[in-house]
Every structure is written in C-alpha cells, then in structure tokens.
Amino acid sequence: MSEIQRPGALYQQVAAAIREAILSGEFAPDSLLPSEAQLMTRYGVSRPTVRNAIAALRAEGLIDVRHGKGSFVRSDGQPSLTIERRISRTPDGKFVMPNGDVWQEAEEPHTYRTHTTKATGRLLQLGEEEALFGCDRLLLDPGTGTRAMHRTLIPFAVADVVPALAEDPYKRSGALYRQLTEDGHKLTWSETVRARMPLPDERTTLQLPDATPILHLARVTHDSDDRPLILEELRIGADRAELAYRISADKQPARGTRH
Amino acid sequence: MSEIQRPGALYQQVAAAIREAILSGEFAPDSLLPSEAQLMTRYGVSRPTVRNAIAALRAEGLIDVRHGKGSFVRSDGQPSLTIERRISRTPDGKFVMPNGDVWQEAEEPHTYRTHTTKATGRLLQLGEEEALFGCDRLLLDPGTGTRAMHRTLIPFAVADVVPALAEDPYKRSGALYRQLTEDGHKLTWSETVRARMPLPDERTTLQLPDATPILHLARVTHDSDDRPLILEELRIGADRAELAYRISADKQPARGTRH
DNA sequence: ACTCATAACTCGTTAGGACGAGTGACGTCA
DNA sequence: TGACGTCACTCGTCCTAACGAGTTATGAGT
CATH class of the missing domain: 3.40.1410.10 (Chorismate lyase-like)
Incomplete structure (x- = not known):
C-alpha cells in the first residue's frame, strides 16, 4: 500500500508511481505488472482510476496490455x-x-x-x-x-x-x-x-x-x-x-x- | 440519431462514425465537434462510451480537446x-x-x-x-x-x-x-x-x-x-x-x- | 454603460457495478 | 496417457451516478 500524494489527479499520481517503478528498474522490461485488481488494493483506488493510469502509460508507449494476460513493460529495444x-x-x-x-x-x-x-x-x-x-x-x-x-x-x-x-x-x-x-x-x-x-x-x-x-x-x-x-x-x-x-x-x- | 452497427465495440463504432465525418469534411478543421452530451443522444450511448470514442480519436491525433470548451478537429497543417x-x-x-x-x-x-x-x-x-x-x-x-x-x-x-x-x-x-x-x-x-x-x-x-x-x-x-x-x-x-x-x-x- | 456575480454550459475525475471475452491451469473422464 | 471441459484469472466494454473545474453568456446591480 504505497502512499501517493503529489500532483494533480489521482490517476496521474498512480501513473507516475508506476512509471517511476518501471524507469527505476523495479519492473524489468518484458515483465508482468500487477493486475488491475492488485493495483486497486495497492493504491487504494477504484478500477476506473487504475485503468486511466494504465491508459496514460499505454499512450506513452511504456507498457503493452494483452487481453486475458496482463500488462507488460515494453522493452525499448533498438529498431531492428x-x-x-x-x-x-x-x-x-x-x-x-x-x-x-x-x-x-x-x-x-x-x-x-x-x-x-x-x-x-x-x-x-x-x-x-x-x-x-x-x-x-x-x-x-x-x-x-x-x-x-x-x-x-x-x-x-x-x-x-x-x-x-x-x-x-x-x-x-x-x-x-x-x-x-x-x-x-x-x-x-x-x-x-x-x-x-x-x-x-x-x-x-x-x-x-x-x-x-x-x-x-x-x-x-x-x-x-x-x-x-x-x-x-x-x-x-x-x-x-x-x-x-x-x-x-x-x-x-x-x-x-x-x- | 445516426444508426451504427458495424464492427466490434460500441465506442469503436462511434469513433469510426466521427472519424468518417471528419475525414469526409462534414466537420471542418478547427471546427467544434458536438459536445459529449450531444454525442450521447445522437448515438444513444452513455458518457463513458462517448469519452472512450473521443479518447481513441485523440490518440490518433485527429482531434484536440480543451477543458470547458469542447473538442476541435485538428488541422493537419504541414510542419511550419x-x-x-x-x-x-x-x-x-x-x-x-x-x-x-x-x-x-x-x-x-x-x-x-x-x-x-x-x-x-x-x-x-x-x-x-x-x-x-x-x-x-x-x-x-x-x-x-x-x-x-x-x-x-x-x-x-x-x-x-x-x-x-x-x-x-x-x-x-x-x-x-x-x-x-x-x-x-x-x-x-x-x-x-x-x-x-x-x-x-x-x-x-x-x-x-x-x-x-x-x-x-x-x-x-x-x-x-x-x-x-x-x-x-x-x-x-x-x-x-x-x-x-x-x-x-x-x-x-x-x-x-x-x- | 459598465461591472461583476451567477448560471449554464463544457470536459475532467472518481466511484461502483455488471457482464463479455481471452488465457491458462487444473482436474476429470475416456 | 491423453483429450477435453471447467474454472479462475486476466483485461475489455458499458452503464449509472456524482462532483470538480474551466469557459462563456446572461443579467442584475451600480
């Protein structure tokens, strides 16, 4: 249950927390992020808030979400x-x-x-x-x-x-x-x-x-x-x-x- | 009250309808799109569905949304x-x-x-x-x-x-x-x-x-x-x-x- | 005529609920 | 052993509801 307080909207705080965790390496590339339900309890917010945060990270190209499987940290590999x-x-x-x-x-x-x-x-x-x-x-x-x-x-x-x-x-x-x-x-x-x-x-x-x-x-x-x-x-x-x-x-x- | 039936999710049908209207010129560049409330009655859907459709069009870079004002068709101007x-x-x-x-x-x-x-x-x-x-x-x-x-x-x-x-x-x-x-x-x-x-x-x-x-x-x-x-x-x-x-x-x- | 408060509109945020659909593991049955 | 159906988990979609915040027009008061 991480505490969040910083800037603006709730979902932005959640997104910032996840983003930080990704960029700091806590969540490695290609690894599975916590599920929506887990993020809800972890940050004490509702599902729309979690999904809003995830949508922001998707739009940044930071994560990939696969139906039925979960959210994955996108590996920022070089172009092949x-x-x-x-x-x-x-x-x-x-x-x-x-x-x-x-x-x-x-x-x-x-x-x-x-x-x-x-x-x-x-x-x-x-x-x-x-x-x-x-x-x-x-x-x-x-x-x-x-x-x-x-x-x-x-x-x-x-x-x-x-x-x-x-x-x-x-x-x-x-x-x-x-x-x-x-x-x-x-x-x-x-x-x-x-x-x-x-x-x-x-x-x-x-x-x-x-x-x-x-x-x-x-x-x-x-x-x-x-x-x-x-x-x-x-x-x-x-x-x-x-x-x-x-x-x-x-x-x-x-x-x-x-x- | 336009009828929509085509493919997949409701919000995608709404998004497709709006996109078509934009690309066909019905909504000119820089013009104001109908408000969320108007789109709700126009397509007979709820607000989340409308907002989901609008979010899709935003992600495509097709429209700009300004708080308190409305959604505007983005003018696809050449780079200056x-x-x-x-x-x-x-x-x-x-x-x-x-x-x-x-x-x-x-x-x-x-x-x-x-x-x-x-x-x-x-x-x-x-x-x-x-x-x-x-x-x-x-x-x-x-x-x-x-x-x-x-x-x-x-x-x-x-x-x-x-x-x-x-x-x-x-x-x-x-x-x-x-x-x-x-x-x-x-x-x-x-x-x-x-x-x-x-x-x-x-x-x-x-x-x-x-x-x-x-x-x-x-x-x-x-x-x-x-x-x-x-x-x-x-x-x-x-x-x-x-x-x-x-x-x-x-x-x-x-x-x-x-x- | 001008100022300014209010109201009425816009989108933004958050909550809660329900069900559908894709995935994979587990266990049953042949 | 193997095939297959069920179940539990995931995210996807859709709804109702309420309130906050930015913008603009309206109109009352000066």
Missing part, C-alpha cells in the same frame, strides 16, 4: 532495421538501392490514376488536381517481419515529356532510375522526413502496437534542371525501423529554408 | 519548420549550419559529465560506462515558437587526443566543426532518424499537444579515419518540424546495413 537512405552505383553505373534487395512485395502492386493533393502538388511543383500515375506497394522485410507502405506518383505531364517514364510508370524505383540515367538524365534526390500517428488502416496494415508513430518519407527525384520527375512515399512503423543518412558538406552557401 | 540536415561551407571554408542561425538558446546551456549508455556507446564505438562531456541546450525558433532539445556528447578519450575538443567541449556545433577543420581534420557525418512518443518531461519541455511523436536525431561526426568524435542528439516535436535531406548517389557499391 536500419534503412539506409542513400543511392549507390556500382562501378559499371548500375543503381543499387541499399536495403533494396531485402524488401519483398507482400502483395501484388496496386496501380491506379489519381490527382495531386495540396501536399503532393507542392512537392512536385504542380497545382492541385493534376493527373498522376500511382502505384502502391506493400513491402515486407522477411528477416525482421517489418512491413512498409510504398507509393510512387508520376505526373502525366512529366511522362508525356520523358519517354522512360511513359513506357512503364509502374516499375520499381531502381529500374526507373536506371532507365532515366540510360536516357541521359542526371538525377538528384531530396527527401523530407516526418512523423505522425498512424490512421487506423495504416495501423492494421503495418501491424503496429499501441502508441507507435510512423515515419513518413517523401523522396523527390529531380532532373538536372531541378524539375521534379517522381514522388515516392514510404511509410513505416517507427518501432522497428530507423533511417540512416550520410550528410554531405558541400561548398555552396546555405539557402534559407523556412517556408 | 523544415530543418535542413545539411552542412555547407562558404567559399572561404567557413561552416554554415542551415537553420543554425534561426535557433536561439531558450536557456543557459547545461554542461555536465556522464557516461555512455548502451545506445550512445554503440554510436560512438565505445563500451558502456565510458566517460563523456555532456552539454544540453534548449533551442527555440522565434519565428514559429518551435522548441528543440539538443545534446552534445564527447568522449573523454577523444578529447584527450584531439586538442580542439579538450579546449572547450561545450562550444556550439558549428564552432566545433570549424575548430576541428582548422586543425586539419577531415570530417564526415552520419545521421540516424527515429520517432517515438515523448516522455512526460519531453512533452512539457517541448510543449507538445496530445498524440504528437518526437523526431529523434543522432548525428555522429567522424574523423577521416572513421573514428567517432562527437555525438549530437536533437529531439523535436513532429507536429511542427520536418527534416530535409539531400541524397547523394555515390559510386561505391552499397554495403550491408542490417544489424
């Missing part, structure tokens, strides 16, 4: 998959996507036609409602079981001008890059990284645990004249994967980047 | 701050950190001495319990009000060998890089990006809304012989900031990256 966001070429000029070979396609790719949104239009330097080729892939890393959602978007307007893209806009990235390079294009890439909570369909598709954000990457392939050719998006659970970049120190002065 | 993770040099060799000038120090830096953990030791290619200089900064972007937590870690063992670091390990990054370069070091950088839910102290320090993950960056500065010199960590709320990288296509074959 490091995704190198780099593009390499073998001496004979062939593109090699780091990690590109480990990804399998868990389903048949889904190809479709769509239009730019405000967000995708901005990245492709287009207005809204511009026509696009779209291709969605569900990728799977058999080694770790990690899943990722991949999307390729190519504007009609670009495919009209670039034969390599009109031929088959639904190729995989490495094939597209190679084709473009063979046609004489000098490619550059820029990538933005964001994180957010998953929508329900992303949560089920990626098989994410509670309180797990997703990393959302947007990679734009540019031509030598800085015209955007391809937009690729990758969504992946942040519990299993991390991104790795090599940072280059170029000789040009930095430009302003706020927008 | 794009952080260029690039290192540039002016023609005379001076380092320029993109965005480096916009950051102010919201507090006096906190310097201390600590030891490697399993995670930081791995990045610095050291064992555990190796002595480190530490410096924590709370950064502030006055333009957007965005806050970020920055940490610099330098091993004693490195400072012993590299005079530029022993002199003052608590300088800001740009000054450290310049000093090292003047001393003849050829620097390279690698960076890993992860996302996770914030701990309570991070949540308050960074002033984060509900269901907002943080982006966690770890940048390692390497010497020309690939020895790690400096580890920098940056933690920032994913609601306000995104990261931008330029991806280089180098000529070397890719190495395996799984670990």
